[in-house]
Amino acid sequence: MKKFIPNALTLLNLLCGSIAVIFVVNNNFVTASFFVFLGIFFDFFDGFAARKLNVQSALGVQLDSLADMVTSGLVPGMVMYKLLNLAHSSWGDIEMNSNSILSFDNIALLPILGLAITLASAYRLAKFNIDEDQQTYFKGLPTPANTLLIVSLPLILEFQNSDAINAIILNKWFLIALTILSCYLLNSNIKLFALKFKDWSFKSNATRYIFIILCIIFLIVLQFAAIPVIILLYIIMSVLDNLTSK
Incomplete structure (x- = not known):
């Protein structure tokens, strides 16, 4: 069932x-x-x-x-x-x-x-x-x-x-x-991080936690206008994450 x-x-x-x-x-x-x-x-x-x-x-x-x-x-x-x-x-x-x-x-x-x-x-x-390949990230x-x-x-x-x-x-x-x-x-x-947590530690999920916190702040301040900002933030943070991981 x-x-x-x-x-x-x-x-x-x-x-x-x-x-x-x-x-x-x-x-x-x-x-x-x-x-x-x-x-x-x-x-x-x-x-x-x-x-x-x-x-x-x-x-x-x-x-x-x-x-x-x-x-x-x-x-x-x-x-x-x-x-x-x-x-x-x-x-x-x-x-x-x-x-x-x-x-x-x-x-x-x-x-x-x-x-x-x-x-x-x-x-x-x-x-x-x-x-x-797209198991831990999105392309x-x-x-x-x-x-x-x-x-x-x-x-x-x-x-x-x-x-x-x-x-x-x-x-x-x-x-x-x-x-x-x-x-x-x-x-x-463009490689974009996925919101999939293998564990709950901040060290291995810093990008995800920071992204979620910023999303909440933007939604409170900007309401629906926050959504385009969040998508842009998602792309920028993913690019920066890719650069730092290299």
Whole structure:
């Protein structure tokens, strides 16, 4: 019976991601984000449960990636598509009509660029499944971390109430650049530390403990705006950790 527990958690991740897609389509980003956070929670604990119960399986690995493809692949791509659509409404210098190369039957084509994140996520998940080296570290930004980065944008718009920040997030060039950066980071060769503790000593986990403490501080001070800062911090600390280990 215990061998089904990790797979059940993975399926809950998939369910949360599927529900999140529905809310994104209906422009309810706050509720969608809640289900994304919940799905990522299940994604973390399905692997944890499999290791603790000693019931890891090839089926579980494949099922986990399939669930991640929705929660941490399709959802962020859809969110970026929606954000690019919002930014599109302010592209006053581009007249969109049925004869424009940027539209098809009144559907803007350029925002579809956001779905490049979904494609990059699928490619990363496929590479991860056949890479036997990524046991103690990640090569490239993990899909859940990238998803948190993208999903944080509509939450910042909703709750931070800053005209300056809103203007940046809804800037077409910012969103396009972030989409390209996201796709690159997902499939880069940058080694990023994993939040897996072999023991609880500070000496062997100094980077992880410092990162967690800084995350808590940033979340308290910056709220949802802390998420992009935390992702940047994660990358910087990983690069520094790689340099010091050498």
